Amino acid sequence: MKIKGELKRILTRSIMAKVLVTGAGGFIGSHLTEELVRQGEEVRALVRYNSRDERGLLEDLPKEVQNQIEVIPGDLKDPDGVKKAVRGCSKVFHLGALIAIPYSYIHPFDFIQTNVVGTAHLLNACLEEGSIQRIIYTSTSEVYGTAQYVPIDEKHPLQAQSPYSASKIAADKLVESYYLSFGLPIATLRPFNTFGPRQSLRAIIPTILSQVIGDQKIRLGNTQPRRDFLYVKDTVRGFIELEKCDEAIGKVVNIGTGKDISIGELVGKILGLMEEEREIEVEERRIRPEKSEVVQLLSDTRLAEKLFGWAPKYTLENGLRETIGWYRENLFRFKVGSYPL
Numbered sequence: 001m002k003i004k005g006e007l008k009r010i011l012t013r014s015i016m017a018k019v020l021v022t023g024a025g026g027f028i029g030s031h032l033t034e035e036l037v038r039q040g041e042e043v044r045a046l047v048r049y050n051s052r053d054e055r056g057l058l059e060d061l062p063k064e065v066q067n068q069i070e071v072i073p074g075d076l077k078d079p080d081g082v083k084k085a086v087r088g089c090s091k092v093f094h095l096g097a098l099i100a101i102p103y104s105y106i107h108p109f110d111f112i113q114t115n116v117v118g119t120a121h122l123l124n125a126c127l128e129e130g131s132i133q134r135i136i137y138t139s140t141s142e143v144y145g146t147a148q149y150v151p152i153d154e155k156h157p158l159q160a161q162s163p164y165s166a167s168k169i170a171a172d173k174l175v176e177s178y179y180l181s182f183g184l185p186i187a188t189l190r191p192f193n194t195f196g197p198r199q200s201l202r203a204i205i206p207t208i209l210s211q212v213i214g215d216q217k218i219r220l221g222n223t224q225p226r227r228d229f230l231y232v233k234d235t236v237r238g239f240i241e242l243e244k245c246d247e248a249i250g251k252v253v254n255i256g257t258g259k260d261i262s263i264g265e266l267v268g269k270i271l272g273l274m275e276e277e278r279e280i281e282v283e284e285r286r287i288r289p290e291k292s293e294v295v296q297l298l299s300d301t302r303l304a305e306k307l308f309g310w311a312p313k314y315t316l317e318n319g320l321r322e323t324i325g326w327y328r329e330n331l332f333r334f335k336v337g338s339y340p341l
Contacts (some may be wrong), residue, residue: 025056078119231319256299
């Protein structure tokens with residue numbers, strides 16, 4: 001019986017292969033969507049509607065990849081639109097979210113509506129659809145707040161040090177409840193600080209690169225916090241490996257490098273790779289409120305190693321080299337020197 005059940009599961013997964021990616025037009029979402037298409041998946045992308053028919057960073061993908069994506073415009077805050085996006089899919093990667101921490105200080109309610117209520121709409125849609133074989137939900141290392149011990153494992157206490165992290169904690173717990181209450185086949189990926197090509201200048205590595213390439217003084221906030229930086233291709237691989245792992249259902253799984261670096265040290269490493277010299281100027285407006293600053297994030301990835309043999313393939317240096325090359329060629333697309341929330 002066990003063999004027959006496993007065979008049925010494999011056949012079902014192969015027959016119903018349509019994959020929904022929410023937040024597909026975003027930084028990580030566009031990279032994940034591209035890789036799923038290249039692996040032969042039939043992908044539907046939920047992107048936030050706009051009247052200009054812009055599809056976010058999906059427009060960066062090669063035309064032969066774009067042509068294989070079914071794009072659905074909509075909004076996570078619209079339950080009917082989310083149901084339509086889920087309909088007919090067997091797998092869901094839920095990356096759609098508001099993520100900018102400074103913006104969350106200004107409009108926290110928008111984060112609750114998108115990250116919490118939007119996730120509830122998605123979970124309900126998946127529950128009603130009835131054909132969903134796997135949901136991969138995206139958390140964030142920000143839910144841990146400043147490390148109470150390092151490395152940070154999945155049992156580390158959660159601490160909401162920004163409205164953004166509070167909204168993600170709430171969504172994380174909602175996901176947990178739908179697994180425990182309704183048996184939704186859902187696993188949570190908790191990546192540490194992802195970086196790479198296409199990322200907004202609001203993120204620290206693109207901020208540094210844009211100012212160096214633009215021949216400007218480097219203006220930053222607090223340079224003391226330490227982060228565990230994970231290259232986006234490794235993050236995408238984590239999503240794909242987690243989706244394949246039956247033992248991960250109902251679990252939260254960290255992925256990172258297990259190494260951290262201060263922002264000040266990061267600047268030095270980037271300048272060394274670029275063979276440049278720059279002064280650093282600390283700007284007050286870039287500094288988080290004192291109690292909101294997350295001082296250290298350093299991943300413990302032993303659970304991911306146990307479940308699906310996780311290990312990053314990119315070193316920080318190799319990821320930075322690819323990222324530097326991309327921004328050298330594409331910096332014209334950004335407003336260098338501005339401070340996007």
